[in-house]
Amino acid sequence: MSELPQLIVDGLVSGAVLAIAAVGVSLVYGILHLVNFAHGDYLTFGAYAGLGVTALGLSMVVATVVAVAATAALAVGLQLVLWGPVRRRRAGLLSSFITAIGLALVLRHAIFLVVGAGSRAYPVDQFSVERLGPVRVSISQLIAISLSIVAIAVIGVLLARTSIGRSMRAFADNPELAAVAGVDVGRIVLATWLVAGALAGLAGELQGLIQGAFDPNMGWNLLLPIFAAVVLGTIGNAYGALLGGFVLGLVMELSTWSVLGGGIPASYKYVVAFLALILMLLVRPQGLLGRRARAL
Amino acid sequence: MLPMLQVTGLSAGFEDVPVLDGVSMTATPGSTVAIVGPNGAGKSTLLKAVYGLARVRSGRVVFRRDGAEHDITGWPPHRLTALGLNYVPQTDNVFAALSVRENLLLGATARPRQALARMERLLVEFGPLRTVLDRPAGALSGGQRQSLAVARALMSEPVLLLLDEPSAGLAPSAVGTVFGHLARLRSEGLTIVIVEQNARLVLARADNAYVLEGGRNRYEGPGPELLQDARVVELYLGGGAHATTPATPAAADQ
Known part of the structure; x- marks a missing residue:
């Protein structure tokens, strides 16, 4: 009878990683009105940045810091060389979206070129498992859930309590008024990418950890569940994501719970995610947190 | 005394639509300056052009403070806020999703030091806001919103406040409250440039006023005098006033 608690724990772990990736997508959409189709590949970039560090013989702690910092730098860099110029030329939603798809392909194939198509794994013992009552949790899962909780707490405090977070929410609410009120718009745009990139780097590394082995398609495969999480929680609302x-x-x-008519095969669980999304859109199209005025 | 704000031959607009055509105006320190005129005269655009929200095509905007002169033509708003200007838009002028407290603190973004102490001081003057501090600004009445918008602008400690139609859409009692705030700010020495549709209301209180028409200067003079000027009354105030003394049509069309 330990199946259900085990599934809940596994669900919380993969949900936590989805959650921190989705917050980044949601912030970028809510503040910059950009649907970043390349976000999944930001995750992949972070995963490989971390892997590169461990290949040098450094610890997972250093790898995590580097994954976060490098992906944040990538996101800010792309704002400077790509999204900034695209915005200055007044690209519409659709042009930006197509640009993001192109960027996703470029990033993914650049990563393929550098690291090859094979699967890789972090030097963490995949078979080392802790028993917590009725459930078994791998070291990777423990790392993933605890770092996700830390990241969520940091993001919560950043958005709710700091001046930059307040400015970000103000900008999402009314960009023109934010400028009028003295908010430096350029700074908010960079801060948004910095946060979204850092979260993507962390999510990428954690996803690589809990998956065990990963290849350059990892983030791309995760993109649609991430988008589903964003829409499910009300698009543009960070807490909803x-x-x-x-x-x-x-x-x-x-x-996959066996009590539910034997459960569905694990390989179909993404299908279930989308069924949940479609159901949600039919019943409550504004998302879980959609009733309130559009707070972040 | 050198003017605090000096606008010279300003032509500005949005995208490729020109609105202002060589408008000039000044505001001396501590004065209240009214901008009036018919719809589409370019009154609001003048404020937006000064505050970096409209595209300036030619002309100059100079701001003087503490003996220093700044050519602020085309500066972005956040730099102007830091310099001591602020602007209250006509509509959509609070962050609806943020609490009243957050709206106020956001106003201090350009001058974050001692923001909380400043908020406390402002809440003495804007008493009714204190009771709704944690409510989202979107839930406030029209009059409360306008008070909040003004209070938020004051959080940046401006010396020059640009106000776009503070009475628009307000109930008469709320208009009284807002103009009460303005009278107090004026007595505290704040320089105010105010655009109003309700010209009678504002001309009676303005040290100096400019009448714009079609994006150009039409008349200027002390507010109460313009209020008595037969042509101004007839053209822009809908007649019916006891217009007797014709005032000087200073700087008419150039």
Whole structure:
């Protein structure tokens, strides 16, 4: 009878990683009105940045710091050389979206070129498992859930309590008024990418950890569940994206529960995620947190 | 005394639509300056052009403070806020999704030091806001919103405040409250440039006023005098006033 608690724990772990990736997508959409189709590949970039560090014989702690910093730098760099110029030329939503798809392909194939198509893994013992009551948790899962919780707490404090977070929410609410009120718009744009990139780097590394082995398609494969989490939790709402990530993670794992008519094969759990999304859009199109005025 | 704000031959607009055509105006320190005129005269655009929200094509905007002169033509708003200007838009002028407290603190973004102490001081003057500090600004009444918008602008400690139609859409009692705030700010020495549709209301209170028409200067003079000027009354105030003394049509069309 330990199946259900085990599935819940697994669901929380994958949900946590989805959640921190989804927050980044949601912030970028809410503040910059950009649907970043390349976000999944930002995750892949972070995963390989971390892997590069461990290949040098350094610890996972250093790898995590580097993954976060390098992906944040990538996101800020792309704002400077790509999104900034695209915005200055007044690209519409659709042009930006197509640009993001192109960027996704370029990033993914650049990573393929550098690291090859084979699967890689972090030097973490995949078979080392802790028993916590009825459930078994791998070291990777423990790292993933604890770092995700730290990241979520940091993001929560950043958005709710700091001046830059307040400015970001103000900008999402009313960009023109934010400028009028003295907010440096350029700074907010960079801060948004910095945060979204850092979260993508962390999510990428954690996803690589909990998957065990990963290849350059990892982030791309995760992109649609991330978007589903964003929409599920109300698009543009950062707290909603967190919630959406956890709900989706749980739904995906619980769909394999054997009590539910034997459970569905694990390889179909993404399908269940999308069924959940479609159902949600039919019943509550504004998303889980959609009733409130559009707070972040 | 050198003017605090000096606009010279300003032509500005949005995208490729020109609105202002060589407008000039000044505001001396501590004065209240009214900008009036019919719809589409370019009153709001003048404020936006000064505050970096409209595209300036020619002309100059100079701001003087503490003996220093700054050519602020085309500066972005956040630099102007830091310099001591602020602007209250006509509509959509609070962050609806943020709490009243957050709206106020956001106003201090350009001058973050001692923001909380400043907020406390402002809440003495803007008493009714204190009771709704944690409510989202979107839930406030029109009058409360306008008070909040003005209070938020004051959080940046401006010496020059640009106000776009503070009475628009407000109930008469709320208009009284807002103009009460303005009278107090004026007595505290703040320089105010105010655009108003309700010209009678504002001309009676303005040290100096400019009448714009079609994006150009039409008349200027002390507010109460313009209020008595037969042509101004007839053209822009809908007649019916006891217009007796014709005032000087200073700087008409150039």
